[in-house]
Amino acid sequence: MQAINDISERHAEVMGLDIRRVTEPAAIETVSGLAGNIWRDHYMPIIGDRQVEYMLNRFQSPAAIGQQIVAGYQYFLLxxxxxxxxxFAWLADTANRSLHISKLYVDKTWQRSGLGSRIIAVTEQYCQAKGLRQIWLTVNRHNRSAIDFYLRNGFLNSGEVVQDIGGGFAMDDYRMVKALQPR
Incomplete structure (x- = not known):
């Protein structure tokens, strides 16, 4: 892992966080293992074990994470x-002045402790520094706790998104958007 270069280290320290950008194979393995624990615990009651295992393999295996990083996604460990x-992981779209939060997951031990909101704050700071005016993400329509979290953090539901992800599965989500005020 390398020192944070796209997130202000000073801001992360003030927020009481140790955030490290993921670039090395060992860090990618750590993210993949953490994803497996978090996803199995949280998503099996929502989407079932077959879809969880399929999605972990397709999107959160070390190889998949490595491919996403090569494609421009930035992954961070907290x-x-x-x-x-x-x-968490994001992909900036400078042409549209937006940032897509692709992943934002906190281990159940630390949920409801403010870490997710701190990640959102760090993300907003990054966007402000880069001149990005909107943050967006998708969240499973049946993931009530996550939907409530995003609403509490200033996101608005902008509609349903259903996406075929192969293997006979689809992601049945809401698109959540947060507009940022220019400095």
């Missing part, structure tokens, strides 16, 4: 007490 506590 540490608390020197242990991985969560991860």
């Amino acid at each position: 540490f608390r007490d020197l242990r991985p506590a969560g991860y």
Whole structure:
């Protein structure tokens, strides 16, 4: 892992976070393992074990994460007490002045502790520094706790998105959007 170069290290320290950009194979393995734990715990009741395993393999295996990083996604690990506590990934679209939060997951031990909101704050700071005016993401329509979290953090539901992801599965999501005020 490298020192954070796209997120202000000073801001991360002030927020009480240890955030590290993921670039090395060992860090990619850590993200993939963390994803497996978080997804199996949280999503099996929502989408079932077959779809969870399919999505982990397709989107959160070390190979898939590596391919996403090559394609321009930035992955970050969040540490608390020197242990991985969560991860997030985003892709900036400078032409549309927006940022897509592709992943934002916090281990259940640290959920409801403010870490997710701090990640949103760091993301907003990054967007402001880069002149991006909108953050967007998708969230499963049946993931009530995550939907409520995003609403509390200023996102608005802009509609349903159903996307075929292969293997006989589809992502049945809402698109959530947060407009940012220019500085």
